[in-house]
Amino acid sequence: MMELRTHSERTFQWVNGVFFILLCFSMIAPILHLLAVSLSSTVYANSRLVVLWPKGFQVSVYETLFGMREMWKGMGVSVYITLMGTFLCLVFTSSLAYSLTRPQMPCRRIITRLILFTFIFSVPLIPSYLVVKSLGMINSLWSLIIPGALGAYNVFIMKTFFQGISSELIDAMKIDGSGEFGVYARLVLPLSAPVLATIALFHSVGTWNAYFGALIYIRDKSLFPLQLLLKNLISSSSADNGLDAIGIHSGVTTSPETLKAAAILFTTVPILIVYPFLQRYFVKGAMLGSLKE
Amino acid sequence: MFRKGKITDAWVLLLIASPGLAHFLIFKYIPLAGNLIAFQDYNLFSGLLHSKWVGLKHFKFMFEYPEFAMVLWNSIRFGLYSILFGFPAPLILALLLNEIRLSWFKRTSQTLLYLPHFLSWVIVGGIFTELLAEKGLVNQILAKFGDAPVSFLTEPRYFLGIVISLGIWKEVGWSMIIYLAAMTGINPNLYEAAMVDGASRFRRIWHITLPSLLPAIIMLLLLRIGHLLDANVEQLLFFLNPLVRDVGEVFDTYVYRVGLTGGQYSYTTAIGIFKSLIGIILVVSLNKLSRKTTGDSIY
Numbered sequence: 001m002m003e004l005r006t007h008s009e010r011t012f013q014w015v016n017g018v019f020f021i022l023l024c025f026s027m028i029a030p031i032l033h034l035l036a037v038s039l040s041s042t043v044y045a046n047s048r049l050v051v052l053w054p055k056g057f058q059v060s061v062y063e064t065l066f067g068m069r070e071m072w073k074g075m076g077v078s079v080y081i082t083l084m085g086t087f088l089c090l091v092f093t094s095s096l097a098y099s100l101t102r103p104q105m106p107c108r109r110i111i112t113r114l115i116l117f118t119f120i121f122s123v124p125l126i127p128s129y130l131v132v133k134s135l136g137m138i139n140s141l142w143s144l145i146i147p148g149a150l151g152a153y154n155v156f157i158m159k160t161f162f163q164g165i166s167s168e169l170i171d172a173m174k175i176d177g178s179g180e181f182g183v184y185a186r187l188v189l190p191l192s193a194p195v196l197a198t199i200a201l202f203h204s205v206g207t208w209n210a211y212f213g214a215l216i217y218i219r220d221k222s223l224f225p226l227q228l229l230l231k232n233l234i235s236s237s238s239a240d241n242g243l244d245a246i247g248i249h250s251g252v253t254t255s256p257e258t259l260k261a262a263a264i265l266f267t268t269v270p271i272l273i274v275y276p277f278l279q280r281y282f283v284k285g286a287m288l289g290s291l292k293e
Numbered sequence: 294m295f296r297k298g299k300i301t302d303a304w305v306l307l308l309i310a311s312p313g314l315a316h317f318l319i320f321k322y323i324p325l326a327g328n329l330i331a332f333q334d335y336n337l338f339s340g341l342l343h344s345k346w347v348g349l350k351h352f353k354f355m356f357e358y359p360e361f362a363m364v365l366w367n368s369i370r371f372g373l374y375s376i377l378f379g380f381p382a383p384l385i386l387a388l389l390l391n392e393i394r395l396s397w398f399k400r401t402s403q404t405l406l407y408l409p410h411f412l413s414w415v416i417v418g419g420i421f422t423e424l425l426a427e428k429g430l431v432n433q434i435l436a437k438f439g440d441a442p443v444s445f446l447t448e449p450r451y452f453l454g455i456v457i458s459l460g461i462w463k464e465v466g467w468s469m470i471i472y473l474a475a476m477t478g479i480n481p482n483l484y485e486a487a488m489v490d491g492a493s494r495f496r497r498i499w500h501i502t503l504p505s506l507l508p509a510i511i512m513l514l515l516l517r518i519g520h521l522l523d524a525n526v527e528q529l530l531f532f533l534n535p536l537v538r539d540v541g542e543v544f545d546t547y548v549y550r551v552g553l554t555g556g557q558y559s560y561t562t563a564i565g566i567f568k569s570l571i572g573i574i575l576v577v578s579l580n581k582l583s584r585k586t587t588g589d590s591i592y
Contacts, residue, residue, distance in 0.1 A: 127327025
């Protein structure tokens, strides 16, 4: 650009660039710090002088961590509720969104409005808890899967996408003798891979990261998802209490600092692995939701 | 024949929609009706149908109880500060990022800025409670400059600052996407014309970029204000402790703690109703105001 030549322009570009470098660094520095702490030997980690590079390199904390059956169990619970929840989310959301795009659907407008209403006003906590309780879902993993499986926001994203599918195609299929279910299952769903993938990603990250549901609905420690185990480990004042809180009594002698750091990374890794590949989808999804209100 | 086909289609569509409709009914609308327990002395064993109706008792109690004033004030302050600092942040960041010319640098920055959005509050909370602890890294660095350690996590005056800035740190990159998307839709001819007329960078942002983003800004602001008193429970529970409770307890954490774990279902449901009423009043009136002044509204 021609204006780059002026002096103040160049200064601005530099200041702005440095600002973004510092900001981006602040986004990854905490994770690098954790990695460094988890790989440092107990002495250095306890003196808390590790910044971004490990001191007294050692990996024994990971051996301890990988040896904890509770953590793997928690990982299993998290994977299970994430997969199951995402599957149900796609089924609920797509079927409702599809029906709402069809002109033949009875009471279409009023239902759409009623759904929009729940998007603007939040659902009360205590009555929701009582509903889940009366359905007998307390202390069952269903309480973490079903209540959150459907949300107005996702219905609207998917509905907008379905509306873009040409109605000529749908009509042609109906003339060939397909019913509404055939159109939904054999035409609309296969054509909607991008939006299904986006919603699936949003939902799975949301489920993977949540702990509040488990905090209020799950009593049994063997059913705790990873995030809740981690929270109990971190919030307790010392690692010994933390191990106690997540139900481990194996007399482990690891530094609390390195163990906490390693446990946090253990929970983050699945997200960090998928993140670079799926980032594009996330961004597309965020735009899909924002631009077509 | 045609008529008959139409009727069947309607039934099939209702059938397809039924799992979703049932879900909305059970998990969204029944809880709304469940708000009725605020007018009862709700008892778990008698349920909604057989608990004693007590009228506005819990609402009266609410206004007489000094703790309620504290929670109300905390919620308002927390909501206002989050909007004051949290709302402009992604907009400013998007404007600045938009000025970066090197496209690889821009893309890399974007990717890194989104990252914290995908970390859970347990992870973010875990990282920062470690960093800000009495013997944490931040205090170690302060000690190098000879400063006495600061108890960031237990000192009430730091609570709001820490919680709000962490919220911004986590979400600013993600919230910025909406503005970036809207910016790509702006006609580049407008900028060229403005440059030919000798408009400075600031004038171009002021007269072209911001007006183009205005509908998005207003819509997001309206939605945000409607949720003024809603707090992120997963975030706050992590940083709340008895020492900072006087500034940190807001409606949502209070309802969780006193209502759910303390078993005071009716009283805290009344508080929930009060909170929703304020939210509804805010949305409806601001929506009206916005439609009158700018022509934009959310419904």
